[in-house]
Amino acid sequence: MINLELSKPLQDQKAMMQGVAAQLLRPISRKYDQQEHAVPEELKVLDRRPRPSQKPPAAKDGEAKKERAEKPPKKKPEGVVNGSNMSTCVTVEEMCWGDVGLMLSLPGAGLGNAAISAVATPEQKARFGSYYAAMAITEPASGSDSASIGATARLEGDEWVLNGEKIFVTAGGRCDAVVVWATLDKSKGKAAIKSFVVPKGTPGMEVAKLEHKLGIRASDTATIMLTDCRIPKDNVLGSAEVQEGDKRAAFGKVMQTFDNTRPTVAAMAIGCSRAALERTIELYKAEGIEVDFDKPLWEMSALEAELVRMEADWEGARLLVLRAAWMADNGEPNSMEASMAKAKAGRVGNAITLRCVELCGALGYGQDELIEKWARDSKILDIFEGTQQIQQLIVARRQLNLSSDQLK
Ligand SMILES: Cc1cc2nc3c(=O)[nH]c(=O)nc-3n(C[C@H](O)[C@H](O)[C@H](O)COP(=O)(O)OP(=O)(O)OC[C@H]3O[C@@H](n4cnc5c(N)ncnc54)[C@H](O)[C@@H]3O)c2cc1C
Numbered sequence: 001m002i003n004l005e006l007s008k009p010l011q012d013q014k015a016m017m018q019g020v021a022a023q024l025l026r027p028i029s030r031k032y033d034q035q036e037h038a039v040p041e042e043l044k045v046l047d048r049r050p051r052p053s054q055k056p057p058a059a060k061d062g063e064a065k066k067e068r069a070e071k072p073p074k075k076k077p078e079g080v081v082n083g084s085n086m087s088t089c090v091t092v093e094e095m096c097w098g099d100v101g102l103m104l105s106l107p108g109a110g111l112g113n114a115a116i117s118a119v120a121t122p123e124q125k126a127r128f129g130s131y132y133a134a135m136a137i138t139e140p141a142s143g144s145d146s147a148s149i150g151a152t153a154r155l156e157g158d159e160w161v162l163n164g165e166k167i168f169v170t171a172g173g174r175c176d177a178v179v180v181w182a183t184l185d186k187s188k189g190k191a192a193i194k195s196f197v198v199p200k201g202t203p204g205m206e207v208a209k210l211e212h213k214l215g216i217r218a219s220d221t222a223t224i225m226l227t228d229c230r231i232p233k234d235n236v237l238g239s240a241e242v243q244e245g246d247k248r249a250a251f252g253k254v255m256q257t258f259d260n261t262r263p264t265v266a267a268m269a270i271g272c273s274r275a276a277l278e279r280t281i282e283l284y285k286a287e288g289i290e291v292d293f294d295k296p297l298w299e300m301s302a303l304e305a306e307l308v309r310m311e312a313d314w315e316g317a318r319l320l321v322l323r324a325a326w327m328a329d330n331g332e333p334n335s336m337e338a339s340m341a342k343a344k345a346g347r348v349g350n351a352i353t354l355r356c357v358e359l360c361g362a363l364g365y366g367q368d369e370l371i372e373k374w375a376r377d378s379k380i381l382d383i384f385e386g387t388q389q390i391q392q393l394i395v396a397r398r399q400l401n402l403s404s405d406q407l408k
Contacts, residue, residue, distance in 0.1 A: 021098025029099040032218035047107040083329035089267040096271030101218030111135035112179035115257040134175040136166035153182040162229040172222025204229030215376030262338040263324040269349030269381040276356040317345040336398035343391035346382030353378040
């Protein structure tokens with residue numbers, strides 16, 4: 001049965017991450033908001049990637065295939081599990097209470113890492129697991145509709161040759177590798193879209209530009225050009241076969257990553273908005289205005305009632321995040337719940353942070369406080385990994401049992 005109480009180890013982890021966020025991220029939050037594109041040196045203490053000499057050797061030809069064939073089917077875990085998804089959401093919420101942009105800059109924790117852990121074979125995990133991996137899906141002519149991707153991959157002997165332009169790649173400048181989505185044959189639609197791991201330094205892959213942004217300025221966002229970029233045949237994640245008869249299943253494998261990453265992005269929104277709400281309550285308290293959450297709503301001031309409503313909305317979003325993460329950890333299909341969590345947390349996160357700017361007046365709008373920054377940072381959390389509108393579309397499709405071709 002579902003139980004959203006955090007286990008003791010997760011509560012301890014949460015407390016530890018809160019300490020890291022308060023002591024390491026908050027003090028440098030404004031600095032890297034102002035110094036866009038500067039690499040946050042202070043975060044190096046959190047870099048847990050093995051040194052190059054510790055990296056496992058690359059697999060020999062055919063080894064990956066053999067390993068795939070030998071691998072027993074994944075068993076559903078017995079009993080209730082608080083696994084890696086819940087742990088990631090707890091960590092991410094605390095770190096984003098500290099700073100979203102800095103959290104996205106932590107070496108080793110890119111969105112591409114989620115793709116690798118969701119889809120890679122054990123052999124690939126051994127080869128790529130230590131990379132700090134970014135995720136490159138978006139293109140100038142392909143955003144929300146990720147099935148319209150134009151970047152191409154063609155097999156030449158033992159190598160894939162990649163061509164195309166990827167934009168808005170988070171950590172694209174600083175990562176060790178990029179997980180690139182490309183099509184093997186555009187005429188075959190979704191079934192032909194695959195993801196490929198391209199290590200940095202591969203000839204033909206170039207960081208062409210870094211964006212200047214509204215928020216999360218500590219995080220780098222890159223344009224990446226692929227020009228006849230050659231990578232080994234074994235760098236494709238999942239099967240390279242184009243299963244035309246089963247388009248949904250093939251694309252679904254690639255999309256599976258989102259079932260894990262959407263609750264994570266929703267947890268970012270929860271962390272960031274909690275920071276704004278807490279600080280707003282503190283600032284009012286410092287002025288002698290204390291919110292009594294136990295008072296009946298009709299006896300509250302307009303301000304108190306507003307804060308109570310925001311808290312309730314925030315708690316609802318948090319519970320949706322925990323449910324989606326719990327389902328992922330316990331082997332239950334969670335696409336709809338992941339989208340519900342992302343839609344609610346993204347919207348609530350934007351609304352709370354912006355309302356806190358308003359409620360705090362000059363303090364909310366000025367740079368002496370971080371409240372205006374949290375409002376800017378939170379906006380992206382309702383956009384990337386699928387916008388608010390796209391999440392609602394996914395929920396509607398699932399509720400109505402309609403395919404993406406039937407409900408666009
Ligand atoms: C800072 C930043 C970091 C990013 N990081 C990454 C990354 O690491 N990797 C990556 O691949 N991408 C990344 N992105 C890209 C992001 O995922 C896309 O911006 C997002 O998916 C939306 O795509 P788009 O910008 O092309 O907007 P569009 O798809 O053009 O959408 C524009 C508007 O139309 C709405 N819309 C679109 N289709 C529908 C529909 N069918 N029904 C209703 N409304 C619709 C959208 O909700 C949106 O409001 C990042 C973007 C930013 C800004």
